[in-house]
Amino acid sequence: MDDEQRYRAVHGRDSRFDGMFYTAVRTTGVYCRPSCPARTPQRRNVDFYPTAAAAQEAGFRACKRCRPELTPGSPEWNIRADVVGRAMRLIQDGAVDRGGVGELASSVGYSERQLNRLLTAELGAGPLALARTERARTARTLVETTDMPMTDIAFAAGFASVRQFNETMRAMFDRAPTEMRGRAVRxxxxxxxxxxxxxxxxxxxxxxxxxxxxxxxxxxxxxxxxxxxxxxxxxxxxxxxxxxxxxxxxxxxxxxxxxxxxxxxxxxxxxxxxxADPQAVAETFAGDPLLGPTAARLPGLRSPGHPDPAELAVRAVLGQQVSVAAARTLAGRLVGAYGEPLAPELRTGGLTHLFPAPEALAAVPPGELPLTRARSATLTGLAAALASGRVDLGPGCDRDEAQVRLRELRGIGPWTASYVRMRGLGDPDVFLGTDLGVRKALAGTPDDRAWSPWRSYATHLLWASL
Structure with missing residues (x-):
């Protein structure tokens, strides 16, 4: 989009663009989401920024009416496979807070200087500013919806000190944290x-x-x-x-x-x-004779991901050529035998374990697993590759490389590698053309390229049509 197209979206208060860009008004010093209900500013007074961090770096404060810091993240990061997209996914996952910019740069294969230059050129802010915006968003939600002490909130959100927390919150929201809490229901x-x-x-x-x-x-x-x-x-x-x-x-x-x-x-x-951007997905399938009726009947259908790609990969192997119920049973046996028990104070209901870590599964002799010999060898080989880092399924991984590395492992074919890419790595453009349910739902052999970049949603629509 160019700036004139962005301004038309703002004039129409189109919520579909919330999170994709931000509108900054020079006369008020405030930045907003495109759908802000306030009176539309004059075009000559408006600048546009690709991220909230870029608007804040330019000296603008978050609008108190539309609260742009609460908008969902841009779906662009789900699609992009370049270094900027991979870095953004890592920053959103807290990589800078845990290991600093140096570890972030190393994860995507660049120097700190190169990464800072790339992010600043494309997003208007470097990794530290982008991470600070993520911290502020988290902190504001905690201030307004919990009874946590301010000190605990500061460190939980990733700030290095309470002073840094207070200064950042004032700069971004023009209010002290205690003022925010005073208006909240806890x-x-x-x-x-x-x-x-x-x-x-x-x-x-x-x-x-x-x-x-x-x-x-x-x-x-x-x-x-x-x-x-x-x-x-x-x-x-x-x-x-x-x-x-x-x-x-x-x-x-x-x-x-x-x-x-x-x-x-x-x-x-x-x-x-x-x-996800459900409007963009729906528009792609609206005129399709095969998917259009199902998409219209099921508005808002999503492509579920997974919180732990390594766990998802192991479960995909367990699910090869068996029913969903059988895969659950096998995974439950694995959890009971090799899962990590939760501390008593964390247990609730039927939740008792963490799923077995790759390191734990890699150390199990294949003959001891409750699986066939071939499936046991595949699972332990996968676990060893994940534990050693030979297969990287982290938020900043290269999806193409991860899929190739998975396919190199014995017993992992196209379906398993693609399923891990779709759900474990959150790729919105994966079509499981070899899946039995997908083949059953298809009438003939369609050109799935017409459904790009939302082929993962096409897969789920086909499953839902059954």
Whole structure:
């Protein structure tokens, strides 16, 4: 889009562009989302920025009316495979907070100087500014929706000090954290409760049912419209509970270490595909004779991801050539034998374990696994490759390379590698053409290139049509 197209979107208050760019008004010093309900500013007073961090670096404050810092992330990062897209996914996952810019640059294969130049040239802000914006978003949500002490919030959001936390919040929102809390309604619970934003429409019930049908005993459970699961996080385990709120997803987190808050939120967003643009997907399929009717009948259908790509890869191997129910049973046996038990204070309901780590599975003699000899060899080979780093499935990985490395492993074919890429790596453009259900739903052999870059959604629409 050029600036004139962006201004037309702002004039039309088109919410489909929220999160894709930001409008900064020079006369007020405020930046907004495109759908802001305030009076449209004159074109000569408006600048556009690709990220909230770029607007803040230019000296603008977040609008108190439309609250642009709460918009879902740009779907562009789900599609892009270049170094900027990979770096953005890592930053959103908290990589800068955990290891600094040096580790971020190393993860994408660039020097700190090169990465800073790339991000600044394309996004208007460097990695530190982008990470600071993510911290501020997390901190504001915690201030307004929890009873956590301000000191705990500062460190949970990734700030190095309380002073840095206070200064950043004032600079970005023109209010002190205590002023924000004074206007908020708090749930009065030791559980961290968050509101996760998304773009309408959203068929959350269908997505949670999809996850519930595949829930692994001990690791996941689904009942009464509420999905819960354990999370393996950098500083310790956690539990996430996801359910429908009023215009948002209600997310309740219990964490062994609050420093993992940002990473836990990103994993939940990835699991529910909350950064998708359903309007763009619907427009792609609207005139398609095969997918159009199903897409119209199921508005807001998402392509669910997964919070732990390594776990998803192991489960994909377990699911080869067996039913969903059989795959659940096999995974449950694996969890019972090799999963990591949760501390008693974290256990809730049927959630008792973390899914076995690749290192633990790699150390198991293949003959001891509750699988056939060939499947056991495939699983231990995959676990060893993940544990050694030979196969990288992290948020900043190169998806093409990851898929090639998976295909190099014995016993992993096109379906398994593509399924891991679609759900584990969150790629929106994967078509499972060899899947039995997809073949059953297809009438003939269509040209799936017409469905790009949303072929993952085409796969889910075909499954849903059955």
């Amino acid at each position: 749930p009065g619970s030791d559980t961290i409760t968050l509101r996760l934003a998304y773009r309408q429409p959203f068929d959350l019930d269908r997505l949670l049912e999809f996850l519930g049908a595949r829930a692994v005993p001990g690791v996941e459970e689904y009942a009464g419209g509420v999905y819960r699961r354990t999370l393996r996080l950098p500083h310790g385990p956690g539990i996430a509970e996801l359910s429908a709120g009023r215009g948002h997803v209600l997310c309740r987190l219990r964490l062994a270490d609050t420093r993992d808050l940002t990473g836990a939120v990103r994993r939940c967003r990835r699991l529910l595909d909350l950064d």
